[in-house]
């Protein structure tokens with residue numbers, strides 16, 4: 001229940017006979033992320049573990065991966081759970097003091113506008129306002145989204161279902177996607193607003209229920225967040241693979257997938273891809289990552305061709321270049337039609353770049369059509385620079401029309417401008433000099 005880790009109902013582990021023993025090596029990015037909390041707000045990682053009744057990061061991770069905590073959650077009620085979640089956000093946004101470091105009887109006070117950040121007192125709040133006012137409005141949305149996400153966990157907010165009512169080529173971005181579902185979606189959202197689950201939620205969270213428009217907006221953002229990754233894969237398939245059905249179906253590899261991605265992966269969300277490409281004979285999506293929960297998806301075993309018109313999801317725990325050597329080069333798994341990476345982060349540090357380099361070179365040299373996404377313009381610029389240095393043939397980059405619309409707060413640094421998952425994309429294939437005739441395809445959507 002820590003921030004930006006979303007719990008999903010545990011799906012039953014799928015036993016796959018002859019499942020391959022995964023190769024695991026390299027740094028665990030999630031562990032690094034968790035421990036880096038400490039450098040910003042000393043003591044906070046301990047607060048999270050304590051509030052969740054867990055003893056170590058390993059136990060926390062086991063739970064996020066869908067396991068049962070050794071010590072038991074010990075959560076007594078829905079309000080208890082929401083209170084514990086809120087407690088993990090309690091530190092002074094200005095001086096970083098934690099509640100138990102305050103003198104007796106002094107409490108942190110919450111910003112009344114966003115109900116998201118806390119202060120040890122009026123001095124810190126006043127001093128912080130010039131910085132906080134730039135993000136207070138967006139953080140208000142974040143605080144609502146965080147609570148309404150619970151409705152996705154309980155299944156009270158679900159995705160529109162069935163074939164697309166519009167021809168797929170008419171749906172190029174969120175505006176057209178929402179228009180396509182039109183009244184059907186409005187009716188669905190109204191019923192969520194009037195649901196028992198919604199009332200119970202606001203009875204349990206210790207803050208007033210926002211107005212209906214704020215709630216509708218939040219539900220839409222959550223839908224976009226759930227569907228952003230599948231539809232971004234669709235954008236990659238449209239641009240780099242095309243809409244012709246290939247016998248045996250299409251294979252997509254998601255590289256550097258974390259357990260968060262695997263958790264968010266639901267067949268329902270990926271069904272949207274089936275409707276986006278009704279001509280495909282089948283889609284097989286393989287998540288490959290060091291940090292991938294073994295239990296959250298069926299492991300890639302001896303892959304059978306996808307049955308016509310179906311989506312198949314599977315996982316492989318390990319580094320992509322090891323996966324390639326073990327699975328692709330031996331012919332055990334089929335060559336990918338598209339490779340996608342959500343927030344690979346190779347621009348961020350030497351260590352991450354060292355981990356990614358063999359994969360980037362492999363994708364380039366085998367001329368695999370590839371789409372990566374990043375959070376910000378700054379990351380886009382830095383990532384493009386690296387890919388150009390590696391002489392990859394960049395085909396297109398720019399604003400992702402299927403970005404998540406849900407703002408993400410920098411947890412330990414709440415006044416940092418919120419970012420949006422997969423806000424920008426980069427597509428490349430092969431090396432730069434192979435592209436002379438193809439230049440015209442891309443760069444239609446960049447704003448640099």
Ligand SMILES: [Zn+2]
Nearest residue numbers: 092095120124
């Ligand atoms: Zn303070």
Ligand SMILES: [Zn+2]
Nearest residue numbers: 111113114136
């Ligand atoms: Zn505020």
